[in-house]
Amino acid sequence: MLGKLSAALILVSLVPALGFVPGGLPLSVSPRLDATGVSTRPSAAGARSLCMKEEGGGFFGNLINNALLKVVEVKEKEGTRKKLQKCVFCEKGVCPCESCKGTGKDIALGSGPCFSCDGKGKTTCGICNGVGMVDRVRRGGTDTEGKYVGSDKVMDPITPQFEPYILTLDGAEKYVWCQCGVSVKQPFCDGVSHRAYGLKPVPFTAEGEKGAKVEAQLCGCKYSNTKPYCDGTHVGLKAQDDEAKKKNVR
Numbered sequence: 669m670l671g672k673l674s675a676a677l678i679l680v681s682l683v684p685a686l687g688f689v690p691g692g693l694p695l696s697v698s699p700r701l702d703a704t705g706v707s708t709r710p711s712a713a714g715a716r717s718l719c720m721k722e723e724g725g726g727f728f729g730n731l732i733n734n735a736l737l738k739v740v741e742v743k744e745k746e747g748t749r750k751k752l753q754k755c756v757f758c759e760k761g762v763c764p765c766e767s768c769k770g771t772g773k774d775i776a777l778g779s780g781p782c783f784s785c786d787g788k789g790k791t792t793c794g795i796c797n798g799v800g801m802v803d804r805v806r807r808g809g810t811d812t813e814g815k816y817v818g819s820d821k822v823m824d825p826i827t828p829q830f831e832p833y834i835l836t837l838d839g840a841e842k843y844v845w846c847q848c849g850v851s852v853k854q855p856f857c858d859g860v861s862h863r864a865y866g867l868k869p870v871p872f873t874a875e876g877e878k879g880a881k882v883e884a885q886l887c888g889c890k891y892s893n894t895k896p897y898c899d900g901t902h903v904g905l906k907a908q909d910d911e912a913k914k915k916n917v918r
Contacts, residue, residue, distance in 0.1 A: 754801060758793035761800040765791050767859025775844050775859070775871075784859045823865040825849040825890035830906040832885040832898035839876025844869045845886060845896030855886045855896070870896050 757763065764770035768782035772789035781787030792798040826849035833855040837843065846854060847870055850861035857869035876882035887895060889902035 755793060755796040755799070757795045758800065761793050761796055761798035762790050763793045765789055775842075775857075782859065783853075823848075823867070825865070825867060827889045827891070827902075827905065828854050829888040830902040830909070832888050832902070834883065834885050836881050837874040837876075837884050838878075839874055839880035839882050840878040841874050842871060843874060843896075844871045847890060847895065849890045855888060872896050 755761070765772070765782055765785040765788070767784035768775055768789060770789045772782055772785065772787040774780045774782050782789070785791050793800075825847055828849050835855075844857040846857045846862070848862040848865040848867045850865065851858040852861070862869055874882055874884060885898045887898045887902070889905050891901050891905060892899045893901065
């Protein structure tokens with residue numbers, strides 16, 4: 669029994685040196701091919717099929733099969749990993765928040781934490797979903813090199829109310845007026861809603877001296893020609909809306 673076991677161990681140790689794999693198939697069938705540098709070693713798929721054909725090879729045969737399958741799996745995973753590339757839109761899956769420009773503060777109100785990132789100043793990258801790596805497939809309106817391959821679709825703003833917002837502002841303070849009309853912080857931008865409309869909010873500085881309180885009439889219909897202030901455009905828009913409602917009733 670010991671003699672058979674020793675002989676089996678010697679044969680297993682000689683398999684790599686002799687250039688054979690399980691099943692008795694040589695890795696190189698011709699010295700001439702070896703000399704010319706042409707490899708006849710099986711591919712990952714071929715090695716896998718060779719291993720699958722070897723059945724009932726005993727304890728040592730199964731060990732060799734499992735080891736070869738493991739090598740094939742590792743090579744396949746490495747090949748898949750090489751197809752990925754670093755996402756150019758973020759740093760390891762994290763981007764500065766667009767709403768607060770990475771400050772973590774609410775730009776619209778001038779104080780308090782940012783509504784979009786909860787005051788963190790950063791958000792998860794929407795291109796790679798926080799992975800930090802992307803494949804070569806174009807995602808959204810951009811490709812993996814950062815080149816824009818689409819076009820913005822600008823939509824008409826929504827009118828939250830026709831009358832202007834009459835507010836008391838802090839003199840010389842900065843504010844951001846909502847232009848899309850969908851913000852939940854009317855008449856100011858909430859940092860999120862305008863993205864779906866292709867409209868940019870309008871930053872402005874309140875009139876008056878710093879520390880003083882000033883009254884301002886901010887446009888509520890979103891169609892003023894003197895944004896962000898009201899110019900009376902809402903009067904004509906309201907008349908048109910009332911006329912349309914009358915026709916619908918009829």
